[in-house]
Amino acid sequence: MGLIVLKFGGTSVGDVDRIRNVAAKVKREVDAGHKVAVVVSAMSGVTNQLVGYVDSIAPLPDAREYDVVVSTGEQVTIGLLALALQQLGVKARSFTSWQLPVRTNDAHGKARVDSIGTEELLAALNGGAVAVVPGFQGVSAEGRVTTLGRGGSDTSAVALAAALRADRCDIYTDVDGVYTTDPRITDKARKLPMVTYEEMLEMASLGSKVLQTRSVELAMNHGVRVQVLSTFSETLGSDLPGTLIVDEEEIMAKGLEQSVVSGIAYAKDDVKITVTGVADRPGVAAGLFGPLAQANINVDMIVQNVSLDGKSTDMTFTLPKADLPRAVAELEKARTTIGYQEVKTDTNVAKISVIGVGMRSHAGVALTMFETLAKRGINIEVISTSEIKISVLIEAEYTELAVRALHTAYGLDAA
Amino acid sequence: MGLIVLKFGGTSVGDVDRIRNVAAKVKREVDAGHKVAVVVSAMSGVTNQLVGYVDSIAPLPDAREYDVVVSTGEQVTIGLLALALQQLGVKARSFTSWQLPVRTNDAHGKARVDSIGTEELLAALNGGAVAVVPGFQGVSAEGRVTTLGRGGSDTSAVALAAALRADRCDIYTDVDGVYTTDPRITDKARKLPMVTYEEMLEMASLGSKVLQTRSVELAMNHGVRVQVLSTFSETLGSDLPGTLIVDEEEIMAKGLEQSVVSGIAYAKDDVKITVTGVADRPGVAAGLFGPLAQANINVDMIVQNVSLDGKSTDMTFTLPKADLPRAVAELEKARTTIGYQEVKTDTNVAKISVIGVGMRSHAGVALTMFETLAKRGINIEVISTSEIKISVLIEAEYTELAVRALHTAYGLDAA
Numbered sequence A, B: 001m002g003l004i005v006l007k008f009g010g011t012s013v014g015d016v017d018r019i020r021n022v023a024a025k026v027k028r029e030v031d032a033g034h035k036v037a038v039v040v041s042a043m044s045g046v047t048n049q050l051v052g053y054v055d056s057i058a059p060l061p062d063a064r065e066y067d068v069v070v071s072t073g074e075q076v077t078i079g080l081l082a083l084a085l086q087q088l089g090v091k092a093r094s095f096t097s098w099q100l101p102v103r104t105n106d107a108h109g110k111a112r113v114d115s116i117g118t119e120e121l122l123a124a125l126n127g128g129a130v131a132v133v134p135g136f137q138g139v140s141a142e143g144r145v146t147t148l149g150r151g152g153s154d155t156s157a158v159a160l161a162a163a164l165r166a167d168r169c170d171i172y173t174d175v176d177g178v179y180t181t182d183p184r185i186t187d188k189a190r191k192l193p194m195v196t197y198e199e200m201l202e203m204a205s206l207g208s209k210v211l212q213t214r215s216v217e218l219a220m221n222h223g224v225r226v227q228v229l230s231t232f233s234e235t236l237g238s239d240l241p242g243t244l245i246v247d248e249e250e251i252m253a254k255g256l257e258q259s260v261v262s263g264i265a266y267a268k269d270d271v272k273i274t275v276t277g278v279a280d281r282p283g284v285a286a287g288l289f290g291p292l293a294q295a296n297i298n299v300d301m302i303v304q305n306v307s308l309d310g311k312s313t314d315m316t317f318t319l320p321k322a323d324l325p326r327a328v329a330e331l332e333k334a335r336t337t338i339g340y341q342e343v344k345t346d347t348n349v350a351k352i353s354v355i356g357v358g359m360r361s362h363a364g365v366a367l368t369m370f371e372t373l374a375k376r377g378i379n380i381e382v383i384s385t386s387e388i389k390i391s392v393l394i395e396a397e398y399t400e401l402a403v404r405a406l407h408t409a410y411g412l413d414a415a
Helices: A015-030 A046-057 A063-070 A071-086 A119-126 A152-163 A195-207 A213-222 A248-255 A285-295 A321-333 A357-361 A365-375 A394-409 B016-031 B045-059 B063-070 B073-089 B117-125 B152-162 B196-206 B213-222 B248-253 B285-294 B323-334 B357-361 B367-374 B395-411
Strands: A001-006 A035-040 A092-096 A100-105 A113-116 A130-136 A137-139 A146-147 A168-173 A194-196 A226-230 A243-246 A265-266 A270-279 A302-304 A313-318 A344-347 A350-354 A382-386 A389-395 B003-008 B034-042 B091-095 B102-104 B113-116 B130-132 B138-141 B145-147 B168-174 B194-196 B227-231 B245-247 B263-267 B269-281 B302-304 B312-320 B343-348 B349-356 B383-388 B389-395
Touching: A001 A015, A001 A152, A015 A035, A015 A071, A015 B045, A015 B063, A035 A071, A035 A119, A035 A152, A046 A063, A046 A071, A046 B016, A046 B073, A063 A071, A063 A146, A063 B073, A071 A113, A071 A130, A071 B045, A071 B063, A071 B073, A071 B245, A092 B063, A113 A152, A119 A130, A119 A195, A119 B248, A119 B269, A130 A152, A137 A152, A152 A168, A152 A213, A194 A195, A194 A248, A195 A213, A195 A285, A195 A350, A213 A226, A265 A394, A270 A321, A285 A302, A285 A321, A302 A382, A313 A321, A313 A382, A321 A344, A344 B357, A350 A394, A357 A394, A365 A389, A365 A394, A389 A394, A394 B248, B003 B016, B003 B383, B016 B034, B016 B073, B034 B073, B034 B117, B034 B152, B045 B063, B045 B073, B063 B073, B063 B145, B073 B349, B091 B285, B091 B383, B113 B152, B113 B383, B117 B130, B130 B152, B138 B152, B152 B213, B152 B383, B194 B196, B194 B248, B196 B213, B196 B263, B213 B227, B263 B395, B269 B285, B269 B323, B269 B349, B285 B302, B285 B312, B285 B323, B312 B323, B312 B383, B349 B395, B367 B389, B367 B395
Parallel strands: A001 A035, A001 A168, A035 A130, A092 A130, A100 A137, A168 A226, A194 A243, B003 B034, B003 B168, B034 B130, B091 B130, B102 B138, B168 B227, B194 B245
Antiparallel strands: A100 A113, A137 A146, A226 A243, A265 A350, A270 A313, A270 A344, A302 A313, A350 A389, A382 A389, B102 B113, B138 B145, B227 B245, B263 B349, B269 B312, B269 B343, B302 B312, B349 B389, B383 B389
16 A cells, blocks of 8 residues: 556557556556656657657757657557546546646756646545556746657656655566676666665666666655566556665665675776876876866776876776767867877777775775786776776677686676 | 748658758748748557557547657658758758747637747847748647647648738649649649739538638738648749739739639538428527537538428538538437427538639629529539638538539539
């Protein structure tokens, strides 16, 4: 008995039959006595088609009009799901994001949710109805349509769960939970019953496609208990068949044995840039990264080589491949102010990360990583660490080998 | 120099290239110095696809959710057209119907426009921008999405033109104007340069598919000058290449010679019903038509046969074929209260109408019609007349013959 938010992605509502299937799932939660709000994506393929229309008309579209167009897919789904629920005898109504409203800032195409009006929605829930809400969108203070960016429906669901103080937010997707690593790389990957926000956050930002980073941040900040589970499983969501993403206390309270490392992530979407012959003096890093930051390019790993002559040095860093042309242009523009010899780029790299809150209390985690990779003859090009993760940049072709070796080394292999 | 509303239907915005073509047309009006608001339909096929989704989920859908789904097609078009205009260097922005807002009553699926908020839209126009607005939809007082019914975009355009006190409302479509009759029936049909609201209203309700009846009513009530013209013509709309629908005074002021009859319309979508053995006493018509009216079935032509025995009579009337099953069911239900022998139905009928404001001042118009049809051996089954039209019901197979004969008889043939 509680209030839960369910979120279904594009594949889960991909056609009329699947929408019916989703309605049946929602009905089971209602029958189990829960109040249910549902957040849905556009039917799979629809948003891409809409983006395709926009692209063929305007290669650099006005983001406000782009949002008007691409936000329509979810509106179709909310109406259809409400109808499918009604067909099953479940009271249901849709709410558009301007009806609630879902207020966002005005960063069109990548807006952030500021607040969600829940009055009418709660009245519907308390009246025994299921509320169906579109993901991915909102309205700005000016009253214009905004979208949250790709994958934004997860964020919509978590934000709604936070606004409703829901007991849980179930994110239905095409995988049945969060794994110790990508099961396509090793069949020894195990599904995690629970994982902390911090770990999930690292996994999301380090290449796991299960949840959008922003949605995990939001869940952490508001203490929203999130479950990732499969649309195609028959088990009732409230029986917790997926992976629960919660705070460390809840996991400790459950008395689950916590391994030092929870998962191994990898990402191949970064590029390595080396700027050679940079003056070895204070302020040069700011000179280099300032223009990139201003251009909204996110620099990730950074290493400054030891200066051999005490005068000049090399700076190596990574950033998303998609931003490479802009980054090179920015560096070119700032060449005289920075002063450097050459910009070398390497797209043939992968970032491998080991993640676990257990690292905080365990020494030697990094050593295990370095030794394991060294034993396979894998060269580490850049290292970066945080409290609960260690990432290394390696040659891309070693990705699978490295992931499998680390998965075994940290005792994550399934029995 | 003025304020004009342009409306483009689904075929006109059927794909990305056609949307670009529409943008170019709009730009020409802007370049000619006009302030322009544009009303658009969904890209052709889109609304049918959405209706198909709804049908396959819920054969008798909640009209509120139906409206949420089927109203999305126009929102796609407004964003795309705004972008296409911007690509041509024309300042443009879209307004959804809840942004304006377009207020309607809550008759979901066939709502009527109550009012349109024009403040923001006028600010955009006065700021030199083109405003792009979706047809076919609005919001109820409750704030829910409504649609105006099929063809409702014409009504949206005329309502917007009325609210803006626009100089003209140009309805772009796939025909280049209003014809004396359907050009597919006779190649002697002529395009009318001007036609009165009253005539257009009769033509629309009598089978001409050029404009939705409701939009003509609205134009007449608010004195909106409407032009029907082709999307595919190269002539600038402001040069009036189409048919202008205006009041009689404007036509008379132009000194155009007004023929007695302006057009011949036909419709094959009615069914003839004969109820036999009805008691010939006061109140029986009310007993018969009351249940139909309550079921929202529109009875059109009515004839009560002369009673031969002074006790019982036959009633013959027509109504839309689509309503036949419901009408028969209603009559069956009311059988004992009405008291009748039999209900006979005949779907093999056509209604042929001659229309013209000139009838008001000319006698003998009906006689010409009856004689012309008699000469061809065409039997008239029912007759109904109004101030400016005469309609007869005939056997469907004589439709083309009747239309061509009347077109000639009233002097409408092109030279």
